[in-house]
Amino acid sequence: MELKLKNVCKKYDDKDILIDINAHIKDRSAIAIIGPSGAGKSTLLRLLSLIETPDCGRICVNDNHLSEISPEEYYKKIGFVFQTHTLFPHLTVLRNITLILEKVHNKTVVEAKKIALDLLEHFELTEHIHKRAGQLSGGQSQRVSIVRSLAISPEVLFLDEPTSSLDPVLTQEVLKTIIKLKLDNMNFVIVTHEILFAKKAADYIIFMEEGRIVEMGDVSILDDPKTWELKQFLSNVFLW
Numbered sequence: 001m002e003l004k005l006k007n008v009c010k011k012y013d014d015k016d017i018l019i020d021i022n023a024h025i026k027d028r029s030a031i032a033i034i035g036p037s038g039a040g041k042s043t044l045l046r047l048l049s050l051i052e053t054p055d056c057g058r059i060c061v062n063d064n065h066l067s068e069i070s071p072e073e074y075y076k077k078i079g080f081v082f083q084t085h086t087l088f089p090h091l092t093v094l095r096n097i098t099l100i101l102e103k104v105h106n107k108t109v110v111e112a113k114k115i116a117l118d119l120l121e122h123f124e125l126t127e128h129i130h131k132r133a134g135q136l137s138g139g140q141s142q143r144v145s146i147v148r149s150l151a152i153s154p155e156v157l158f159l160d161e162p163t164s165s166l167d168p169v170l171t172q173e174v175l176k177t178i179i180k181l182k183l184d185n186m187n188f189v190i191v192t193h194e195i196l197f198a199k200k201a202a203d204y205i206i207f208m209e210e211g212r213i214v215e216m217g218d219v220s221i222l223d224d225p226k227t228w229e230l231k232q233f234l235s236n237v238f239l240w
């Protein structure tokens with residue numbers, strides 16, 4: 001994945017939320033964004049996924065120059081997984097996945113079913129395909145959400161704290177699924193508070209605080225942070 005951010009800024013109600021964000025990250029498949037609450041992590045992810053547009057600067061994700069591409073075109077190439085799942089509760093797991101393939105991506109019923117079944121099997125969800133999404137556990141729902149976002153064969157997947165609403169056991173279930181994405185060489189950008197997990201699943205770390213990128217680099221920065229801010233953040237995270 002290639003990620004280019006040049007002088008990116010974002011304001012909400014005249015308040016600076018992202019300030020002069022610059023990064024040029026090449027040849028990394030998985031990027032984790034970490035940092036304290038309110039740092040602007042989700043905002044940055046929303047800009048990268050064109051849910052929102054920056055007030056200044058330029059963004060490029062792989063070969064997509066986001067100021068020159070329509071959101072509709074871009075949404076067909078990316079996947080997004082939110083903090084809580086967004087499945088249709090009254091539809092089955094299978095239908096939750098085939099629906100978007102048929103209606104948005106113009107796949108035939110047969111093609112859509114094959115894609116969905118293959119992915120559900122790959123992520124060990126076959127036993128749940130006929131359950132309604134509303135009957136799944138939180139962890140299963142998030143795993144199905146990940147599978148649904150993968151069904152369109154996205155160029156890149158954005159995940160915003162996909163485990164934040166889950167207990168520790170279900171969290172591990174979902175994190176295992178994300179490790180599998182890494183093994184499959186999927187390009188993804190994940191916002192996470194799970195630092196040990198970030199170390200394992202990502203190959204590049206962006207640490208943000210108060211709207212700025214304070215430190216970034218390969219995962220070794222988590223063992224050997226250069227800035228006082230990242231040192232402080234990590235010591236707070238690992239307090240207990």
Ligand SMILES: Nc1ncnc2c1ncn2[C@@H]1O[C@H](COP(=O)(O)OP(=O)(O)OP(=O)(O)O)[C@@H](O)[C@H]1O
Pocket residue numbers: 012013017035036037038039040041042043044
């Ligand atoms: N739509 C919005 N309108 C106004 N302010 C917003 C909006 N979205 C976010 N903010 C503000 O922007 C700042 C950054 O928010 P953001 O959600 O990006 O932080 P975060 O790093 O993802 O935090 P968390 O770890 O708690 O999810 C916060 O001060 C937040 O209140």
Ligand SMILES: [Mg+2]
Pocket residue numbers: 041042043160191
């Ligand atoms: Mg957030």
